[in-house]
Amino acid sequence: MKTHLTELLKQAIDALINDGTLTNVGTVEIMLERTKQREHGDFACNLALTLTKIAKCKPRDLAQKIVNALPASDLVDKVEIAGPGFINFFMATSTLHNTVQQVLKLQQQYGQGNHGSGKTVHIEFVSANPTGPLHVGHGRGAAYGATLANLLEQTGYKVHREYYVNDAGRQMDILAVSVWLRYLELCGEKLVFPSNGYQGAYVYDIAATLHRENGDHFRADAAEVFLEISADAGQENGDKEAHIDGLIYNAKKILSDKDYRTVHDAGLETILQDINKDLSQFGVRYDTWFSERSLIESDKINKAIDQLQKNGYLYKENGALWFKSSTFGDEKDRVVIRENSQATYFASDIAYHLDKLDRGYDQIIDIWGADHHGYVPRIKAVIEAMGQPSDKLAVLLVQFAILYRGGEKVQMSTRSGEFVTLRELRQEVGNDAARFFYIMRKSEQHMDFDLDLAKSQSNDNPVYYIQYAHARICRVFEQLKQKGWSYDASQPSIPLDRLTNDHELDLMNRLSRFPEVIESAAINFEPHMLAQYLRDLANDFHTYYNAHTFLVEDDNLRNARLSLILATRVVIANGLRYLGVSAPEEM
């Protein structure tokens, strides 16, 4: 529809250029927008206003000239000039009937577009360290990433969903030691658990499994484990970081490489499986789980560093190897290899992003928590240093969600292990409400997550409001059967021109916007627009439902109305599916 009008306008402009009315206009970008008010028609164009300077002509006069040059079209009912010089298009009602037919014909495919034209997108999201269960902060990134991926797919992109697993590095070592120490306790060793270890109950479970399957095989003397280790926090001259590092060092010394790896991987694999299960129950699935350790084992970190070296962006200083990220706008250069010859976490990220580039995607999307925003310039710098345009990578930041229960903020702190897990949230409010609430707000917006509202089965709750519209439509078709009538959507003889009242026009109009909303939400990375749209659509439907009876005696009118609400049902179901929310047939 939009493209059709754009084409008409383009022809009109060309005609005006040819007859000399317009000169020196260069390339004209035609912008069309949906109107807010019915008196302004369906689409409005501000072309005459933007061209007024170049044309040296009053906007309204110019608008008139454009309108005069406009080719005729069956789809356009009338064109008006309004306000300062807007050109308003009133579409023929037949275009709305067309929409209903399109929806019923395309079904699940209605809403799909081809903006992406097969371009490939890599989208990485959540990627939480596998050191414990996901918490509610990860949930927002999960819902956002999964929904965005769905939307991009509908818009014609080939999407690859990936979880980056930080299965190497110090945090994992801390987990391994935590598991081992709990295991030693089970063997009967007496020890004081380090304050910086992972305190959560899940660590006991992993240790217990390890003990059940291996007996005392990994047992060591507690005194030996804590030999020559600096004091923990809380003690005199205590330092929790040095304390835990000493424990890691001793663990690696006491256990063979193979045994250490077994303990390490017991923790890793158990938690990763748990995360995987949690996410998949949340309706979030991945194409690949990319291991950081695989980067090390395949020597890709060194290769990536060599690449930067070759491109001339590395230098040595104070014994460390630095990346010149400041030449690409970062506020300072960053260390890649530390003085102690260990690679930094950043080195892994360089290798990981080079790997993404090498895999040849047209677009790379990283979704991070907003607390990592300071990290963006250096990763963008990596992309540029590898010779690619920095906008090939889009880093999308998701702000935290603050939970409220009974009007009170729910306090959380990671340190004490007192955080609400995603699983607990899902159990409390349900998957549907959780998915919807997470993406209801713009992702960069700080969000208040009202647990009581998400749980409430009332008209206050937007999820139920939308689902209820879907269920109501399903019930109408049940009623239809009970009344002994039937309806066949494939009947070509259904006279949609019987749909004439304002509620019907509004609803059809709303349905016709769906593909635009999907595309816009996808390419702007703003899935909340879809949530907003579905609420509006549900509202249009509920209003219609209250104002008119669908199951009327008049066969033609009844069938026309049933076609319309069936189309509405399809669109609601499609929208909810992209959001990962179910569309119940009854409630």
Place this chain on the structure above:
RNA sequence: GCCCCGGUAGCUCAGUUGGAUAGAGCAGCCGCCUCCUAAGCGGCAGGUCGGACGUUCGAAUCGUCUCCGGGGCACCA
């Protein structure tokens, strides 16, 4: 100190990338079930778009300054 995000109705938030009279939902007030689910619908009221200046036909939207809230500024991960 520097950087990022936000500030819109009492509350939670939209605002189609600079357009026409700034919109929803809650909360408040008034109405609507003999009728396809009232988990619904209609109406009323509610605003100095944090503030100031600027850019132009036109600003909640863009720029500069400023105030308030949140976050970030490692040879940590």
